[in-house]
Amino acid sequence: MGELGVREDVAVLIGDDGHIAAVAPYAELMTQAGEAAVQEVDGVLFPGFVDCHTHAVFGMARLDDHERRSRGAGYKEIAAAGGGILSSVRDVRQRSYDELVELTRHRLDRLLALGSTTVEVKSGYGLALEAELKQLEVIAAMAADGGPQVVPTFLGAHEVPQEYRPRADEYVELVIHEMLPAVERQGVARYCDVFCEPGVFTVDQSRRVLQAARRHGLRAKLHADELDPSGGAELAAELRAASADHLAAISEEGIAALAASETVAVLLPGTMMFLGQRRQAPGRRLIDAGAAVALATDFNPGSSPGMSLPLMATLAASQCGMAPAETITAITVNGAAAVGEAHTRGQIAPGFRADLVLAAVRDWRELVYWYGDNLVTEVWLGGRACHPRRWAVNFIV
Numbered sequence: 001m002g003e004l005g006v007r008e009d010v011a012v013l014i015g016d017d018g019h020i021a022a023v024a025p026y027a028e029l030m031t032q033a034g035e036a037a038v039q040e041v042d043g044v045l046f047p048g049f050v051d052c053h054t055h056a057v058f059g060m061a062r063l064d065d066h067e068r069r070s071r072g073a074g075y076k077e078i079a080a081a082g083g084g085i086l087s088s089v090r091d092v093r094q095r096s097y098d099e100l101v102e103l104t105r106h107r108l109d110r111l112l113a114l115g116s117t118t119v120e121v122k123s124g125y126g127l128a129l130e131a132e133l134k135q136l137e138v139i140a141a142m143a144a145d146g147g148p149q150v151v152p153t154f155l156g157a158h159e160v161p162q163e164y165r166p167r168a169d170e171y172v173e174l175v176i177h178e179m180l181p182a183v184e185r186q187g188v189a190r191y192c193d194v195f196c197e198p199g200v201f202t203v204d205q206s207r208r209v210l211q212a213a214r215r216h217g218l219r220a221k222l223h224a225d226e227l228d229p230s231g232g233a234e235l236a237a238e239l240r241a242a243s244a245d246h247l248a249a250i251s252e253e254g255i256a257a258l259a260a261s262e263t264v265a266v267l268l269p270g271t272m273m274f275l276g277q278r279r280q281a282p283g284r285r286l287i288d289a290g291a292a293v294a295l296a297t298d299f300n301p302g303s304s305p306g307m308s309l310p311l312m313a314t315l316a317a318s319q320c321g322m323a324p325a326e327t328i329t330a331i332t333v334n335g336a337a338a339v340g341e342a343h344t345r346g347q348i349a350p351g352f353r354a355d356l357v358l359a360a361v362r363d364w365r366e367l368v369y370w371y372g373d374n375l376v377t378e379v380w381l382g383g384r385a386c387h388p389r390r391w392a393v394n395f396i397v
């Protein structure tokens, strides 16, 4: 993960199919390119960033929760005051498809402006058949919108909805027998994710949902070991999940299980920072053990309203013991692996999609250094310059 191929004075030849045809010394490619349109750029060109974990379809921001937390309120107190994840569920259930499309489009514009050319987006604020499908259809609409490439994930088992408390097992049955077949029929998801955490879904419930998902053609992802080491990482490895995400409380056994598997360890350092948790996932130990580590924003209204992958890279360098080069691998190559696209994106190399990000820096390490700014000046999606709407408003309604 620490070995980047950094090259100077090169040109990237983009084919008509939107894929990279060649990467070679500038002078050499100029003779090959002939009459082709040439665009000279100044700065550092990165592969488009891959944000492999977001919850970008939601309604309102949760400003009251944030304010309460800043004054020391915990999860239970916030929920008792009408906030928390179930407030986002009530909101998404009553909101129209069109409103959600409008809100999500603005957020994907911002993600693109920050350099994310591929974005995984989860459902999970519906927690009922119709509302989950509505979210997945919003995600499908985004895929056809000309913005970042979207990878859709069904997260019906994000939380136990109010009406099923304390009957979590019955809700799990609903997810397995009603939601998963409908999601497969509509063809609106590629992955199935579960929030595996004590007090939400157990390891056994998570296993049942993800095994059923596989029968419906969906590959597994897992929210695992965020606050307590419950065996989520081990379950992800057992199920050959594409990724195990969060991992701030991963056990030694969990680290060993991920290191021995193809499952990508996705760290979400923005979440721990925003929640005021004074710890982070053990990025250094995961890498040293041999795990593939990716970074993502976890963009969502409750625990991580941030959209910048470069900021996640800075946090990983400062708080997870990752070298700057490893953080770049984590937001490109390994992010792509976490959404099953390691062979198509995340690298500037022949055959890969021409998803490119230009940053106004001289040394690539500056991307991880100048935190809190957006250094991205230009983005190409499949070879097409898309001039992201830099000042699009992430408005709250």
Ligand SMILES: [Zn+2]
Pocket: 053, 054, 055, 223, 298
């Ligand atoms: Zn999440």
